[in-house]
Structure formats: structure tokens, C-alpha cells
Amino acid sequence: MIRFENVGLRYGTESEVLRDISFTLPPGSFHFMTGASGAGKSSLLKLMYLAHRPSRGLITLFGRDMARVTRAELPEMRRQIGVVFQDFALLDHLSALDNVALPLRMGGAPEADTVAHCTEILRWVGLGNHLHAKPSTLSGGQQQRVAIARSVINRPRLLLADEPTGNVDDGIGMRLLYLFEELHKLGTTVVIATHNEALIRRFDHPHLHLDNGRLQVVPARNPRWG
Amino acid sequence: MALFLLGRPSDLPLAKDPSSRFLAWITALMVFLAALALAGAMVVSDMARRWDNGLAGGLTVQIAPLPGAPVAPLDERVEAALTVLRAAPGVRTATALDAAATARLLEPWLGPEAGDPLLPMPRLIDVATDGPVDVPGLTLRLKSAAPGATLDDHAVWLADLRAFAGAVHLAALGVVGLIGGAGVMTVVFSVRAGLAIHRHVVELLHLMGATDRYVSRQFETHVVGLTLRGGLIGLLLAVAALAGTLRASQELRASLLPDLALAPWQWAALALVPLAAALLARMTARWTVLRTLESLP
Ligand SMILES: Nc1ncnc2c1ncn2[C@@H]1O[C@H](COP(=O)(O)OP(=O)(O)OP(=O)(O)O)[C@@H](O)[C@H]1O
Ligand SMILES: [Mg+2]
Numbered sequence A: 001m002i003r004f005e006n007v008g009l010r011y012g013t014e015s016e017v018l019r020d021i022s023f024t025l026p027p028g029s030f031h032f033m034t035g036a037s038g039a040g041k042s043s044l045l046k047l048m049y050l051a052h053r054p055s056r057g058l059i060t061l062f063g064r065d066m067a068r069v070t071r072a073e074l075p076e077m078r079r080q081i082g083v084v085f086q087d088f089a090l091l092d093h094l095s096a097l098d099n100v101a102l103p104l105r106m107g108g109a110p111e112a113d114t115v116a117h118c119t120e121i122l123r124w125v126g127l128g129n130h131l132h133a134k135p136s137t138l139s140g141g142q143q144q145r146v147a148i149a150r151s152v153i154n155r156p157r158l159l160l161a162d163e164p165t166g167n168v169d170d171g172i173g174m175r176l177l178y179l180f181e182e183l184h185k186l187g188t189t190v191v192i193a194t195h196n197e198a199l200i201r202r203f204d205h206p207h208l209h210l211d212n213g214r215l216q217v218v219p220a221r222n223p224r225w226g
Numbered sequence B: 001m002a003l004f005l006l007g008r009p010s011d012l013p014l015a016k017d018p019s020s021r022f023l024a025w026i027t028a029l030m031v032f033l034a035a036l037a038l039a040g041a042m043v044v045s046d047m048a049r050r051w052d053n054g055l056a057g058g059l060t061v062q063i064a065p066l067p068g069a070p071v072a073p074l075d076e077r078v079e080a081a082l083t084v085l086r087a088a089p090g091v092r093t094a095t096a097l098d099a100a101a102t103a104r105l106l107e108p109w110l111g112p113e114a115g116d117p118l119l120p121m122p123r124l125i126d127v128a129t130d131g132p133v134d135v136p137g138l139t140l141r142l143k144s145a146a147p148g149a150t151l152d153d154h155a156v157w158l159a160d161l162r163a164f165a166g167a168v169h170l171a172a173l174g175v176v177g178l179i180g181g182a183g184v185m186t187v188v189f190s191v192r193a194g195l196a197i198h199r200h201v202v203e204l205l206h207l208m209g210a211t212d213r214y215v216s217r218q219f220e221t222h223v224v225g226l227t228l229r230g231g232l233i234g235l236l237l238a239v240a241a242l243a244g245t246l247r248a249s250q251e252l253r254a255s256l257l258p259d260l261a262l263a264p265w266q267w268a269a270l271a272l273v274p275l276a277a278a279l280l281a282r283m284t285a286r287w288t289v290l291r292t293l294e295s296l297p
Helices: A041-048 A071-078 A096-106 A111-124 A140-152 A170-185 A197-202 B002-007 B018-055 B074-087 B099-110 B135-145 B155-197 B199-207 B212-251 B264-294
Strands: A002-009 A018-025 A030-035 A056-061 A081-084 A158-162 A189-193 A207-211 A214-218 B058-063 B091-096 B123-129 B149-152
Touching (some): A002 A041, A018 A041, A041 A189, A111 A140, A140 A158, A140 A170, B074 B091, B074 B135, B199 B212
Parallel strands (some): A030 A189, A158 A189
Antiparallel strands (some): A002 A018, B058 B149, B091 B123
């Protein structure tokens, strides 16, 4: 699904924030990503959701060598990736429902299905009473749930979540994690960057641990696959 | 479902951009000017056509009174000229206008005194042709048969008028072209400004898998809405201005201008101006967005 080989990333002329990153995520896997603040979790996710090109190294995504993918091919690949941005990245002038609908509308889904589907998922994350609220009128945790609903709405092949439970209490965090688990059971490959130790303990998955720009893969305590 | 489609908000909050109102009003102004220029072009080419039809098949012979000169009286010279004319090949009919008809013809220039028998009035002969006429030869024969006769074949001033009408026509179309060019530039700048203002949203849409065409459609919908609205206002103003002008020209008495009027199809052509403006704006917006986005990494 994803393969990194000796990938390095630097912003401008500064020293590399990611160094010699090599790992492979098999299709249908579920990983947490951990590391201190500033360790480079968001940067690594940005490489995965094709927001940045690496400064060096090889990235293979969905079997494609990313160095050879043209600009015109990117939208098709990106539509198969669901992203929960660390800062949510909701569009302020759109209602919760219209924000969640974006990926479906981009894919040209029928409008009636889109509305029904988005309503359902917003109910699921506990925002059934806020379908038409603008993000600015929602709390941080509510905005985060809208962002999560948007990332999973079109059942992506790859789901990348950057601190998806940073602004909610553990109860809601647990519920959101179950959403990702459900998606995972349907075959989606999931990577979740988080500081939340309780969640990591509750769900037994391997970690990608970042420390000072280097990556170490920590296997699950009870590995289900090799 | 139709309601949802109609109510579906744009992904880019373009409506609140400062350039939006500006684009609508500038379109109103441009459509107003373009419609007037186009109407002018149509009126002028209509006029030129009428001149052609009315005058091309005719000649006018004028015989001056020449008081005191040792020549035959005016009436005799008119008869002599008529004889020469009727014998000339290509001439269908030749009719002398009597003094009263000549006076009526000259009244707009000379006033009611044109009919004064004391005024030395020339006599006019109206000639209708039905084939090519040897104008220089006929002139020579006329001058020897009826001294003081001059032959006017309208060709010279008709050609002048035609050239003038052609120039006005071209100038009007040139103005329409220039207005179109200015409109294209306005849309280019407005769309570029929109892309710059909403850079982050565009980036986010791209990350979620939006194609450049998806982004450009947002801009296209936006500019079509604005230019249609502005264009309709401009068209209404232009129609009001034209209707007023045409009415005023018909009320002018003893008008030197021929009838000014637009046919129904010409009004319909004017109504197409806002549509053409919207179409042009849409193509420009698409082209601008695609070209700008293509240059992004
Ligand atoms: N756009 C950028 N330009 C320059 N430097 C950046 C940029 N984004 C991140 N960095 C730097 O890269 C390093 C890693 O940042 P990153 O956001 O990936 O950390 P993180 O692990 O996600 O941290 P957190 O847990 O606080 O979200 C930091 O030192 C940061 O200053
Ligand atoms: Mg981060």
C-alpha cells in the first residue's frame, strides 16, 4: 500500500526534519504514529497524502512510484486517501454537512445520496443537531468530528489522521476510534498520529514511532499479521 | 433534490470577494457600450443599403437658368435635353420636374421663398436607367444640345457615402472588439485575484482530490452569474437609450436623416450581447484558472 525507502524531507534550506525513513505498510494494516511534539509526525503524514514531495528517497503508493506520477494523475490518487488534518481544515463558509459532502461531490456522487449519507455519518459522530452549523459556531471537538466525518465519507483506501482525538474527551475519542476500526474492517489502511496513550493501549496496533526525524516500527503486543 | 442542487453552495467563497461587485458593474457598462456600438453599426449599414437601392438606378440632369446669356430660354433647353436623354442607350425614362416640384425639393434648404418666381431656379430632370450609360459621352451631347446642363450620376457622392458608412461600420465593430478585449482582461484579473485570495482553499480542495477542472467550474459558475446579471442591466440601459434616440430621430421634422429604426431581428441580436459576454467570461475564467493552476507544483 505504502512503501518508503530512505526518504528524507527538509523545509527550505533547514536541516532535514525526516531522515532515512524506510517502512512498508501492507494493505489493510492499522498503525498508530507516535513521537514527541515536533518529531515530524505531521510532516510524514503530509508526504503520505501527497501534500509534499520528498527531498530524497523513494515513495511508492498504491503500487505507483510517486516520482513518476504526473500532476494530472494526482487527483485520482488523492481521492482514495482520507485525511484528518491536524488543524481540521474545514471550509468556514460551508455548513458541517457541506464540508462533509465535499469528497462525494468531487467524485460526482448523486446529490440525494450525498445528503442522506452525510446526514447519517454526522449523526453517528454526534452532530445530528448541527448539520447546518458553520464551523466557526462549533466547538473544537465538534469541528474535529466534522473533519473526521469528512475523511471517512467516501470510504478511502487509505486513511491518515493527524491527532484526530486531540480535542475530545476519552469517551468520544473511543467512539471515533471505533469509526476508524470499522473502516479498517472494510479494508482501509489506517494510520493515526496520536499522543493519546489510553487509546494506544486500548487498541492493540503497531506503532510508527518518530524520534528526532528517524522512524522506528514498534510491533503490536499481539501481532495479528507479520 | 432539485432544491439541493440549486442551493448547493460554491466550495470557494467567491461571492464575498471585493472584485465580484466590480465585475458585475463593469460588465453592465461594457454590455451597454457594446450594444450601442452594435446598434450604430446596424443602423449605418441599413442606411447604406437604402441609399444604394434608392439612387443607384438613377441620374439627375440640372439645367441652369443662365440669365442674360445668349442662349435659348430654359424651357426649350429642357426639351432639347429630354430629346437627347430619351435617345441615349440605357435610359428608361426621363422626366422634367416642373418649377413647383423643384421648389418643393429645395424648400428644406431655401425656405418657403423657394417658390418665388423671381428666384432664378434651375430645372431638374429625373432620369431612370435600365442599363449601363456612357456618362462622359452623354454629358458632352447634353452640353451641346442644352448649354448650362450638368449631369449628376450620384456615383461620386454615393461612393463617398458608402465609404463613410463602411468606415463607421468598421469603427463600431472595432469598438465592440475592444470592449470584448477589455472584458477578457477584467475577468482574467478578477479570477487571478480570486485564486490568490483563496489559495489555501484551492490547495485544500486539491489535497482532497479536486481536479483543476473542478476548481475552474467554481470560478466559471461565479463569473457567469455575475456577468449575466451585469449584462442584463447594461442591456436594459442600452435598449432604453436606443429607443429614446430612435424616437427622437423620428420626431425631427424635415429630417436630413433617413428613417432610423431597428428591425425585430436586430433587437434580438442586441439581446444576445449579454449572453455573448457571459460565454466569453466563462471561457476566459476557465482558461485563466487552468493556466494558473498548471503552473503550480
Ligand atoms: N511548513 C514548514 N516549514 C518549515 N518548517 C516546518 C514546516 N512544518 C513543520 N516544520 C518543522 O518540522 C518539524 C516537524 O514538524 P511536524 O509538524 O511534522 O511535527 P509533529 O510531530 O506533527 O508535531 P506535533 O505533535 O506538535 O503536531 C518541526 O521542527 C517544525 O518546525
Ligand atoms: Mg503535527
